[in-house]
Amino acid sequence: MMKTNHNYKSKLGTWILAVAVFLTPLTALAQTRISFHNNSYNPGQDVQLGRQAAAEAEQQLPILRDSAVTNYVAEVGRRLVNAIPPEYQHPEFRYTFKVVDARDINAFALPGGPMYVNRGMIEAARTEGEMAGVMAHEISHVALRHGTAQATKAQKYQIGAIGGAILGSIIGGNVGSVVGQGIQTGLGIHFLKYSREYETEADVLGAQIMARAGYDPRDLANMFRTIERQGGSGGPEFLSDHPNPSNRYQRIEQEAQYLRISDPVRDTQAFNQIQARLNGMPRARSMQEIAQSTQRSPQDQGGRRYPDEDRRLGGRVEYPSSRYRTYTESNLFRVNVPDNWREVPSGNSVWFAPEGAYGQARGQAVFTHGVNIGIARAQSNNLQQATDEFINSLAQGNRNLRQRTNYQRVGIDGRNALSTTLSNVSEATGRPEVVTVNTIMLRNGDLLYMIAVAPQDDYRDYQRTFQTIVRSLQIRD
Secondary structure (H helix, E strand, O other): OHHHHHHHHHHHHHHHHHHHHHHHHHHHHHOOOOOOOOOOOOHHHHHHHHHHHHHHHHHHOOEOOOHHHHHHHHHHHHHHHOOOOHHHOOOOOOOEEEEEOEOOOOEEEOOOOEEEEEHHHHHHOOOHHHHHHHHHHHHHHHHOOHHHHHHHHHHOOOOOOHHHHHHHHHOOHHHHHHHOOOOOOHHHHHHOOOOHHHHHHHHHHHHHHHHHHOEOOHHHHHHHHHHHHHOOOOOOHHHHHOOOOOOHHHHHHHHHOOOOOOOOEOOOHHHHHHHHHHHOOOOOEOHHHHHHHHHOOOEEOOEEOOHHHHHHHOOOOOOOOOOEEEEEEOOOEEEEEEOOEEEEEEOOEEEEEEOOOEEEEOOEEEEOOEEEEEEEOOOOOOHHHHHHHHHHHHHOOOOOOEEOOOOEEEEEOOEEEEEEEEEEEOOOOOOEEEEEEEEEEOOOOOEEEEEEEEEOOOHHHHHHHHHHHHHHOEEOO
16 A cells, blocks of 8 residues: 555656646747857957947047936946856956937947947836846847857958948948048948848847846837837838848747746836936937048148047046946956946057047047056066166157156065156147056066056045056956
8 A cells, every 4th residue: 555655756756847848948948049150259259349449439439428317227237248148248348338410320349348328218118127138139139149140150351341231230330430430441341231030039138138037028029119100201210220131020039929028117117207307408429420530530730630520529527436347358457447438449558547538639549538558568677677668668758757756665466566756748638637557467477557547636535546447457368
């Protein structure tokens, strides 16, 4: 009797386990699995190329300088990024979110994570869920590495420089006519748009990300309908840059059937407040107007000038955030910087600066506030002599640069370092500025330097931030 009961329980347990094992994969298999495409670039190169493209884009696109709007969009973006399925996560990627002050209904993202959402897109969305849908779609392009996969395909056609190819493939349209000038042919801009296959993949993964983030994936389909309704007689810009796959709405809704959605986020008070804030601002220009203003930039003896960029240097500079994020430069160093500062590549170095503190003046990149970290070749193995050489190189062609203090021996990341303070007059603003230089000899004989700069009137307010950055530096040579 006991034996029979045991056998019955054993068989029952086996049957229940079999049913559970059978049913679980059905749910998992129902969600579409997307394979990565052939790609000759590694994720680190995605980051590098995206960073270069972002620097080019921000020199020519009018970035909205409103912290309330930017922080709100970034908050939604971080929620979506945290919901990317693990198999599509890339630890090297750094997702950032900025708003372009343009009225066109559009958005784009660059390899490695930089995303730009047009103000017109936020104003056109009916709910936060619809806005999040477009952002999830763009995040999916990044996570699936479509930009460099598209560039890999294009290599056999030898179309333009790779940076321009990526800009053309992702930005396209009127945006590409602004950002891609001089680095990509018109053929490349249009030939390298995302394929319908890539668009479908971004729709599907975007739906999955939305569900995992607490949004209804059907709002992604709803946003495409909103875009079509509000596109006007000239056609919606987003859909001209993102080819419309057949059965797009049905495919998104089909995927949504297999995703767990419980009390999804649709409309929020924050979204309504941000829309009201945008509606109270002056009318945004169209991308066509922005392109025309760029083409009308006058010439002067110093070379081509960019009035919009010169003006941004004189704008309000956002105060350093008390929250920090970690930046890692391959295997060389790691450093913490304020999370409202962005990195801007510059030769063999990288700048970290707040909005409004960098741009162009007479065709040259100029920074009024920020920190620059880089590597310089040293002729001497002696730290002080190598630092003398480096400061002399900075002074070449800059008659206003003066060394104010003698070298101080300091410790940075447990290593011997030198620190000195210089004075200068900014060519961009004409204001006196204070420049602090820290130098360290690397094991291979190169000189690692960290330069901190701020106007003399602001330097005391920035000094604590600069010190925090220096203390956080970890060298990994």
